[in-house]
Amino acid sequence: MVKICCIGAGYVGGPTMAVIALKCPSIEVVVVDISLSRISAWNSDQLPIYEPGLEDIVQQCKGKNLFFSTDVEKHVSEADIIFVSVNTPTKTRGLGAGKAADLTYWESAARMIANVSKSNKIVVEKSTVPVKTAEAIEKILTHNSKGINFQILSNPEFLAEGTAIQDLLSPDRVLVGGRETPDGKKAIQALKDVYSNWVPEDRILTTNLWSAELSKLAANAFLAQRISSVNAMSALCEATGADVSQVSHAVGKDTRIGPKFLNASVGFGGSCFQKDILNLVYICECNGLTEVANYWKQVIKVNDYQKNRFVNRVVSSMFNTVSGKKIAILGFAFKKDTGDTRETPAIDVCKGLLGDKARLSIYDPQVIEDQIQRELSMSKYDWDHPTHLQPMSPSTVKQVSVVWDAYEATRGAHGICILTEWDEFKTLDYQRIFENMQKPAFLFDGRNIVNVQKMREIGFIVYSIGKPLDPWLKDMPSVA
Numbered sequence: 001m002v003k004i005c006c007i008g009a010g011y012v013g014g015p016t017m018a019v020i021a022l023k024c025p026s027i028e029v030v031v032v033d034i035s036l037s038r039i040s041a042w043n044s045d046q047l048p049i050y051e052p053g054l055e056d057i058v059q060q061c062k063g064k065n066l067f068f069s070t071d072v073e074k075h076v077s078e079a080d081i082i083f084v085s086v087n088t089p090t091k092t093r094g095l096g097a098g099k100a101a102d103l104t105y106w107e108s109a110a111r112m113i114a115n116v117s118k119s120n121k122i123v124v125e126k127s128t129v130p131v132k133t134a135e136a137i138e139k140i141l142t143h144n145s146k147g148i149n150f151q152i153l154s155n156p157e158f159l160a161e162g163t164a165i166q167d168l169l170s171p172d173r174v175l176v177g178g179r180e181t182p183d184g185k186k187a188i189q190a191l192k193d194v195y196s197n198w199v200p201e202d203r204i205l206t207t208n209l210w211s212a213e214l215s216k217l218a219a220n221a222f223l224a225q226r227i228s229s230v231n232a233m234s235a236l237c238e239a240t241g242a243d244v245s246q247v248s249h250a251v252g253k254d255t256r257i258g259p260k261f262l263n264a265s266v267g268f269g270g271s272c273f274q275k276d277i278l279n280l281v282y283i284c285e286c287n288g289l290t291e292v293a294n295y296w297k298q299v300i301k302v303n304d305y306q307k308n309r310f311v312n313r314v315v316s317s318m319f320n321t322v323s324g325k326k327i328a329i330l331g332f333a334f335k336k337d338t339g340d341t342r343e344t345p346a347i348d349v350c351k352g353l354l355g356d357k358a359r360l361s362i363y364d365p366q367v368i369e370d371q372i373q374r375e376l377s378m379s380k381y382d383w384d385h386p387t388h389l390q391p392m393s394p395s396t397v398k399q400v401s402v403v404w405d406a407y408e409a410t411r412g413a414h415g416i417c418i419l420t421e422w423d424e425f426k427t428l429d430y431q432r433i434f435e436n437m438q439k440p441a442f443l444f445d446g447r448n449i450v451n452v453q454k455m456r457e458i459g460f461i462v463y464s465i466g467k468p469l470d471p472w473l474k475d476m477p478s479v480a
Contacts, residue, residue, distance in 0.1 A: 177212020
């Protein structure tokens with residue numbers, strides 16, 4: 001029986017291993033993590049992450065051929081294939097601070113694998129890592145190998161949160177990068193054999209190690225670039241009276257461009273886009289490619305600009321001050337159908353409003369108060385370290401209350417900011433909400449999900465990203 005062990009029970013490791021267990025009943029899959037609370041959650045009925053379809057698969061396989069354990073060394077030493085899916089945060093100090101990936105957790109995982117291994121292993125990079133990480137890991141393993149043969153493969157994940165299970169069950173492609181040596185090719189084949197239990201052969205792509213590592217960074221950079229491109233257009237649309245939805249629809253009809261990732265919004269978030277682009281920028285700089293680095297930096301600058309523009313629009317519309325005013329924040333996750341708040345644009349928007357002394361009432365159907373308070377009081381990049389290494393019990397932000405109902409959040413508020421495109425926000429009774437708000441009542445739609453015309457008929461002053469401005473907003477100070 002082939003044994004697979006995955007180090008890291010997070011957003012990537014958990015769902016990926018659950019699907020492998022489901023599709024390969026003859027393979028024993030163990031997910032290990034040093035965090036007892038996280039492993040306990042996987043072993044309970046309340047999983048540590050929310051992902052549609054995940055719970056059913058875990059319950060179906062758990063205890064049969066899918067196991068969750070904190071006994072890391074035992075399972076690593078017994079495994080034939082080891083997936084490493086640990087945090088790779090952005091460095092906050094030292095060489096490459098603010099851009100380079102911090103490979104501390106990766107390196108300690110590699111040293112532990114070398115220490116406990118008694119038989120040949122295939123080690124698979126699953127975390128997003130900078131190009132050439134595999135080479136560094138290979139050196140650590142071979143210098144500590146005690147005669148054991150380690151083969152390194154890169155198998156980047158291309159999951160979108162909210163649809164991760166679907167992405168795993170029928171992926172666009174599975175990428176396996178390895179050494180072009182006889183042993184390397186054998187290792188690639190062993191991993192291909194796992195995936196070919198359910199993925200068609202023509203969707204399993206094999207490359208060299210560096211191409212696989214770079215493909216992941218490149219894919220995220222291209223996706224983020226599309227969002228920044230349409231968001232840059234949204235600013236121009238507001239200035240000229242064009243409608244960004246109509247523009248992006250017209251552009252997306254071009255088959256060379258296509259319609260996906262062309263929705264203007266308050267900005268992109270999630271654990272990968274910004275981190276991967278910063279990583280790309282750093283690699284370019286290290287290789288003396290300054291112009292290329294500056295090109296990709298601009299994608300992040302436009303994203304930051306979009307979040308700032310949104311905050312400025314809120315403040316300038318409301319008589320240039322939100323001090324002491326209650327503002328309802330609908331949605332805190334970085335996108336719908338996930339409870340993930342990493343790098344969510346809501347953090348910067350909320351911090352911007354709090355900086356102007358607003359009182360915030362936040363509602364998100366999947367995000368608990370502790371998580372929201374933690375995000376608002378943490379320093380940049382802290383989120384990407386394992387929970388037990390994050391600052392303990394963050395100081396709660398006094399002007400923030402977290403409620404469990406959109407109507408409660410908006411009661412008595414001066415304005416509403418929609419920051420996540422949850423479906424339930426499209427069907428709220430906005431007439432009822434309007435009646436319970438202070439007047440004039442403002443609605444700032446950061447996801448373009450409400451019917452602007454209907455909202456104006458109810459009586460709201462509406463700001464929708466990239467749409468022709470409300471007459472009220474035109475008279476207000478312009479937004480830089």
